[in-house]
Amino acid sequence: MSSGRATVASxxxxxxxxxxxxxxxxxxxxxxxxxxALAGNPNVGKSVVFNALTGLYTNVSNFPGTTVGIPSxxxxxxxxxxxxxxxxxxxxxxxxxMVAEKAILAADKVINVMSALSLERDIFLTQHVIDYQKPxxxxxxxxxxxxxxxxxxxxxxxxxxxGVPVIPTVxxxxxxxxxxxxxxxxxxxxxxxxxxxxxxxxxxxxxxPVQRLHIYGLRRxxxxxxxxxxxxxxxAKKQTFSFSRLLGKLLLNPVVGAISxxxxxxALYQIVGIWISVNLVDITEKxxxxxxxxxxxxxxxxxxxPKTSALYTILAGEFGVFTMSIQYIFGVLFPLxxxxxxxxxxxxxCGYLPRIAVLCDGLLTKIGLNGRAVIPxxxxxxCVTMATVSTRVLTSERERTIASTILAITIPCSAQxxxxxxxxxxxxxxxxxxxxxxxxxxxxxxxxxALNKLLPGKSTSLIxxxxxxxxxxxxxIARKTWVRTMVFLKEASPLFILGSLLVSVMQVTGLLGxxxxxLAPLTVDLLHLPTQTAQIFIMGMVRRDFGxxxxxxxAHQLSATQILTALITIALFVPCIASFxxxxxxxxxxxxxxxxxxxxxxxxxxxxxTVRAIELSGIL
Amino acid sequence: MPxxxxxxxxxxxxxxxxxxxxxxxxxxxxxxxxxxxxxxxARVPSGPTxxxxxxxxxxxxxxxxxxxxxxxx
Numbered sequence: 001m002s003s004g005r006a007t008v009a010s011x012x013x014x015x016x017x018x019x020x021x022x023x024x025x026x027x028x029x030x031x032x033x034x035x036x037a038l039a040g041n042p043n044v045g046k047s048v049v050f051n052a053l054t055g056l057y058t059n060v061s062n063f064p065g066t067t068v069g070i071p072s073x074x075x076x077x078x079x080x081x082x083x084x085x086x087x088x089x090x091x092x093x094x095x096x097x098m099v100a101e102k103a104i105l106a107a108d109k110v111i112n113v114m115s116a117l118s119l120e121r122d123i124f125l126t127q128h129v130i131d132y133q134k135p136x137x138x139x140x141x142x143x144x145x146x147x148x149x150x151x152x153x154x155x156x157x158x159x160x161x162x163g164v165p166v167i168p169t170v171x172x173x174x175x176x177x178x179x180x181x182x183x184x185x186x187x188x189x190x191x192x193x194x195x196x197x198x199x200x201x202x203x204x205x206x207x208x209p210v211q212r213l214h215i216y217g218l219r220r221x222x223x224x225x226x227x228x229x230x231x232x233x234x235x236a237k238k239q240t241f242s243f244s245r246l247l248g249k250l251l252l253n254p255v256v257g258a259i260s261x262x263x264x265x266x267a268l269y270q271i272v273g274i275w276i277s278v279n280l281v282d283i284t285e286k287x288x289x290x291x292x293x294x295x296x297x298x299x300x301x302x303x304x305x306p307k308t309s310a311l312y313t314i315l316a317g318e319f320g321v322f323t324m325s326i327q328y329i330f331g332v333l334f335p336l337x338x339x340x341x342x343x344x345x346x347x348x349x350c351g352y353l354p355r356i357a358v359l360c361d362g363l364l365t366k367i368g369l370n371g372r373a374v375i376p377x378x379x380x381x382x383c384v385t386m387a388t389v390s391t392r393v394l395t396s397e398r399e400r401t402i403a404s405t406i407l408a409i410t411i412p413c414s415a416q417x418x419x420x421x422x423x424x425x426x427x428x429x430x431x432x433x434x435x436x437x438x439x440x441x442x443x444x445x446x447x448x449x450a451l452n453k454l455l456p457g458k459s460t461s462l463i464x465x466x467x468x469x470x471x472x473x474x475x476x477i478a479r480k481t482w483v484r485t486m487v488f489l490k491e492a493s494p495l496f497i498l499g500s501l502l503v504s505v506m507q508v509t510g511l512l513g514x515x516x517x518x519l520a521p522l523t524v525d526l527l528h529l530p531t532q533t534a535q536i537f538i539m540g541m542v543r544r545d546f547g548x549x550x551x552x553x554x555a556h557q558l559s560a561t562q563i564l565t566a567l568i569t570i571a572l573f574v575p576c577i578a579s580f581x582x583x584x585x586x587x588x589x590x591x592x593x594x595x596x597x598x599x600x601x602x603x604x605x606x607x608x609x610t611v612r613a614i615e616l617s618g619i620l
Numbered sequence: 621m622p623x624x625x626x627x628x629x630x631x632x633x634x635x636x637x638x639x640x641x642x643x644x645x646x647x648x649x650x651x652x653x654x655x656x657x658x659x660x661x662a663r664v665p666s667g668p669t670x671x672x673x674x675x676x677x678x679x680x681x682x683x684x685x686x687x688x689x690x691x692x693x
Contacts, residue, residue: 089649102692358679362667462681
């Protein structure tokens with residue numbers, strides 16, 4: 001069924017350096033006999049269909065908007081299949097809708113995936129594409145769940161009314177998927193709604209918001225009548241009690257929601273902060289890397305380089321390209337990122353994330369965001385770079401600016417968690433944590449509120465479809481975690497190597513010492529820290545956790561107040577090179593330069609205020 | 621006239637009017653249009669209203685729900 005060869009590709013307009021951006025070879029695209037767009041609402045099983053048709057593992061998601069970029073793959077018959085973001089319509093309400101619209105209108109044929117569970121909603125997009133006269137095949141998915149819920153759909157009648165082939169499927173088990181490719185040759189332009197103007201005229205009319213509302217009203221009326229003819233409910237089979245519904249409803253209760261949210265955070269802290277970053281990393285970094293791999297690499301290099309030479313220091317020294325980067329990427333980051341992504345993928349796949357979004361909506365509205373922004377923010381605790389790309393799920397530019405700023409400045413990424421946990425223990429435990437979290441939250445609130453007041457325009461409000469709660473699928477979790485971890489490693493590793501190269505060259509040439517003296521007014525006078533802490537700020541620019549790690553090695557010479565001050569300053573300090581590159585691509589030069597300057601200013605100002613407040617109050 | 625924001629959990633309501641055209645457009649796509657009956661499934665205080673229509677659950681932010689006028693059933 002699958003032709004096997006597939007990569008994630010991209011449209012230059014969509015994939016501005018985002019993670020899913022390798023390319024299907026140009027030759028393959030040139031040879032493609034036709035281009036097919038896979039379109040559908042969020043959560044209808046589109047990605048599973050895409051994988052089945054191309055053999056590629058994409059990011060399957062139970063939360064709208066987590067697929068970033070346009071994955072493409074070659075399918076049987078030398079056809080190029082383009083996946084599109086899950087959208088409720090193609091009306092330019094968000095960047096995703098524009099991306100989807102462009103891909104759908106440019107394609108030769110469309111495979112439209114609908115869910116039998118939400119026929120009334122999904123059919124709007126279907127009819128919209130039919131009205132644009134695109135040859136189409138409909139995949140009616142989640143037939144099993146619909147049956148369980150007593151939903152009966154007259155498929156021959158639906159086929160006749162829409163005027164296009166309809167294939168019933170159960171994508172998760174693969175049922176019916178083998179019918180898609182043979183049916184593609186029968187793809188045809190369906191029956192447009194009555195009195196529908198031709199595509200060009202329709203597009204012109206729909207570009208006008210008033211006309212659009214009128215046309216949408218007519219289309220909705222037409223399809224409601226259509227659905228009425230094909231859909232019936234088997235009341236006897238209809239589940240009166242559904243555990244999934246009850247749980248979903250319960251999690252939306254503010255009290256239950258707050259308690260479960262808190263538990264989810266404690267669990268994340270316990271798993272990523274303690275088990276992985278302390279216990280597991282102790283084995284992977286200290287025992288495995290420092291015990292065997294790093295000495296092995298050093299022995300290898302010392303066999304042909306004198307240990308005192310500059311080249312040896314650069315390649316295999318303390319910050320060496322082959323020693324520090326390998327020790328860090330595989331000893332520290334890999335287990336952390338893996339653990340974090342497994343956890344997030346579980347929350348995502350079971351349908352819990354959208355419910356967190358609903359509960360946080362009220363709070364996020366105050367800083368000019370809406371509930372949808374919890375996704376980028378939560379992802380930011382994993383890796384800010386990835387999270388910045390995912391701000392595309394937000395509707396307006398205004399929200400994207402606010403979210404990117406908050407991510408770059410106030411959200412510490414998972415790579416830092418381990419050092420933060422270890423350093424907090426040295427800085428006085430609970431009290432230090434309270435100060436740290438308090439200061440960061442305060443900065444987040446003040447900054448968000450200020451941006452919300454200062455930026456022109458107004459933010460959009462939440463409209464979010466809540467998928468049913470379900471038992472997470474192991475396959476989905478494995479797939480999502482794998483894709484994200486690989487993307488992270490591919491994106492982070494080169495920058496890591498560059499970073500260690502930079503630091504070791506600076507060490508060898510004496511630039512490290514010079515910069516320490518140059519930064520002294522900031523570190524010594526402003527933050528009351530010893531001169532050598534300057535190097536942690538320089539390393540922090542390379543990668544945020546480099547800074548934390550550097551601090552860890554200096555910690556025994558510092559007081560609790562100094563550790564806490566340095567930690568807060570580093571956390572607020574510039575985003576790492578990797579995320580800065582992505583911010584520059586996503587948000588433009590002006591905004592990224594302002595962000596860079598702003599983060600320096602905020603980090604040192606807040607650091608200076610914190611150190612004085614701690615010293616005066618004597619809290620630690 | 622009461623709005624979606626005034627609903628309490630368990631209330632059924634008929635949608636009478638949606639003020640903002642963009643909101644009305646988005647709602648139409650989701651299958652929520654004037655003349656439909658919806659059920660309030662959950663409420664977050666000074667936050668979104670979660671409504672149910674057919675098998676679909678939809679969360680609507682406060683600023684939007686205040687623009688959707690309803691008639692209690």
